[in-house]
Amino acid sequence: xxxxxxxxxxxxxxxxxxxxxxxxxxxxxxxxxxxxxxxxxxxxxxxxxxxxxxxxxxxxxxxxxxxxxxxxxxxxxxxxxxxxxxxxxxxxxxxxxxxxxxxxxxxxxxxxxxxxxxxxxxxxxxxxxxxxxxxxxxxxxxxxxxxxxxxxxxxxxxxxxxxxxxxxxxxxxxxxxxxxxxxxxxxxxxxxxxxxxxxxxxxxxxxxxxxxxxxxxxxxxxxxxxxxxxxxxxxxxxxxxxxxxxxxxxxxxxxxxxxxxxxxxxxxxxxxxxxxxxxxxxxxxxxxxxxxxxxxxxxxxxxxxxxxxxxxxxxxxxxxxxxxxxxxxxxxxxxxxxxxxxxxxxxxxxxxxxxxxxxxxxxxxxxxxxxxxxxxxxxxxxxxxxxxxxxxxxxxxxxxxxxxx
Numbered sequence: 462x463x464x465x466x467x468x469x470x471x472x473x474x475x476x477x478x479x480x481x482x483x484x485x486x487x488x489x490x491x492x493x494x495x496x497x498x499x500x501x502x503x504x505x506x507x508x509x510x511x512x513x514x515x516x517x518x519x520x521x522x523x524x525x526x527x528x529x530x531x532x533x534x535x536x537x538x539x540x541x542x543x544x545x546x547x548x549x550x551x552x553x554x555x556x557x558x559x560x561x562x563x564x565x566x567x568x569x570x571x572x573x574x575x576x577x578x579x580x581x582x583x584x585x586x587x588x589x590x591x592x593x594x595x596x597x598x599x600x601x602x603x604x605x606x607x608x609x610x611x612x613x614x615x616x617x618x619x620x621x622x623x624x625x626x627x628x629x630x631x632x633x634x635x636x637x638x639x640x641x642x643x644x645x646x647x648x649x650x651x652x653x654x655x656x657x658x659x660x661x662x663x664x665x666x667x668x669x670x671x672x673x674x675x676x677x678x679x680x681x682x683x684x685x686x687x688x689x690x691x692x693x694x695x696x697x698x699x700x701x702x703x704x705x706x707x708x709x710x711x712x713x714x715x716x717x718x719x720x721x722x723x724x725x726x727x728x729x730x731x732x733x734x735x736x737x738x739x740x741x742x743x744x745x746x747x748x749x750x751x752x753x754x755x756x757x758x759x760x761x762x763x764x765x766x767x768x769x770x771x772x773x774x775x776x777x778x779x780x781x782x783x784x785x786x787x788x789x790x791x792x793x794x795x796x797x798x799x800x801x802x803x804x805x806x807x808x809x810x811x812x813x814x815x816x817x818x819x820x821x822x823x824x825x826x827x828x829x830x831x832x833x834x835x836x837x838x839x840x841x842x843x844x845x846x847x848x849x850x851x852x853x854x855x856x857x858x859x860x861x862x863x864x865x866x
Contacts, residue, residue, distance in 0.1 A: 551724020556680025
């Protein structure tokens, strides 16, 4: 992904919910996970369908506005608390957790970069009231995956804009209420002069370009579309997209993705632990050899979760510092990229170790210890934003980076 170094602008982060309320909320999320997400996870994966039951429950619990500040009626969670919610959801359904994380990224873009707009202040209240689901259309056919350039452009006539974009992927695009779309500021603008535009259901058409039949994260329904939209110029975010990308979309994405991947990995370890306990009961008084492998796997999981939390707290401190230079320098960008690289590798390692512990019981699709869905989802982590591209970007930045860490 990205990583141009960008000076900090006026970022307005969420008002933080008290820790006690967050503990209660996490307990509620785990309850929803056990009662709603988990029972439907296999069907969502098998049929590659949108997890409707999960999002009906999340809407009911007002979790789609978890990151919206309390003054607009939201729960006011910060990034650390939001990451915990994503991790909890990852225990039960990887696709549901991924969709929720992607929605939170879009909410954060509005919360951080658009509160100076009356339109978007009203939108945040509407999001809380209606629990609207937000999606993203940033990639474009012809740009080679470069989020910092666009071919399509916004055309403004009077108070109205129009745009048409060929997006190779719009995750849950058929089910979203609103989509944040990148485009050139005008037909005369260079490819890198981009704006972020909100298009609303009923104001756009989406003609299918491709389908979504993948190994993992099948329920995200990430098909491609030609998106044609019209709306009010007020729906164009007041901040340049390059600032939104560097200050919010890039760090926020890698943190919540790492968190939900930790949840998937943790559930794999839980299944391995349950399997070892069954084996231990067969030989009372003896610790099974598989228990040693379980201990080693749990250690890797602890490192993964620790890395996510450290990155989330680092990012939160930068938001709270309100310091113009908080996001400057290659160091923050490199560390953010490293979080994505390490987490996407550790999830494969952890799920693979858990599979070896469970043996044929983990390999079977019809076993209560099955890890098939976890394994397929885990491989998607390194591919959804290709690790090779990120590593190459880090290598380039390291040549100029002067920090010692």
